Amino acid sequence: MIAGWEDVRAEVLRRIRARLWAPGALIPGEEALAAEFGVARATVNRALRDLAEAGLLERRRKAGTRVALLPVRRATLEIPVIRQEVEARGQSHSFRLLAMRMAVPPLPVAGQLGWAPDAEKLYLETLHLADGKPYAHETRWLDPAHLPDPRPDFAAVSVNEWLVTHVAFATGDIAFAAEAADARSAEVLGVAQGAALFVTERTTFTTETAITFVRLIHAPGYRMVTMV
Structure with a gap:
């Protein structure tokens, strides 16, 4: 059962790793995924944004979201005290x-x-x-x-x-x-x-x-x- 954005993230990641969505493929839009998972669009947005920040998705305004061709692990940088x-x-x-x-x-x-x-x-x-x-x-x-x-x-x-x-x-x-x-x-x-x-x-x-x-x-x- 999908309840929160972490669950959406896990399912999207599963589909990427299983090659249900191949590298470079355009994935369904936020509204379609929200309807499929039975959650708010904002929940889907949070999950996709997190995966984009991790380098697994490429998001472009008006062009949709695609699976990254070359997923990149990104360094984590904090503002230091x-x-x-x-x-x-x-x-x-x-x-x-x-x-x-x-x-x-x-x-x-x-x-x-x-x-x-x-x-x-x-x-x-x-x-x-x-x-x-x-x-x-x-x-x-x-x-x-x-x-x-x-x-x-x-x-x-x-x-x-x-x-x-x-x-x-x-x-x-x-x-x-x-x-x-x-x-x-x-x-x-x-x-x-x-x-x-x-x-x-x-x-x-x-x-x-x-x-x-x-x-x-x-x-x-x-x-x-x-x-x-």
Whole structure:
């Protein structure tokens, strides 16, 4: 008996694995599946979305849902609380708020988050430390109009941890790069200018609006671990 979205997911997965729906095949629409299983369309949507996120289905607006030709296992990436990252290494975390001001973001940032090019937003720059030594240099842009109240003193509470625990995100983009340290990063992290550094850039959104753009420049020796 099919009752919830997990049951729908299990049955759809069974059909894919049994090749009842072959790779590349267009599967029945949500309304048809909802009628077949005797559940709400929203229940079917949740199940298909979960399988799409797992790389087993390909969903396109107005084109329907197909079984993936080459199913891909996707890595699971969580938005990290930097304090927890540091403590998991057996080290003590602290941070310093280096800057906080209203300013106009660079055009690439404003464009990525859908902000007007001349609108002022909240800029924060933070240095995270592990056992008193530089761990990550964080630069962040926020739209204060969409932050919940009351907001804390970001000199006392890390903006990274506060956002993760107080603002629910729906989607986002993450980019990774190796970059040479510029003058500012070299100064903050205590490395030679031009040193190779691991950089993470992330944008996150609610269902309605952009939340933040953050750029994390990690000190030498940083190692990322994830799951597949």
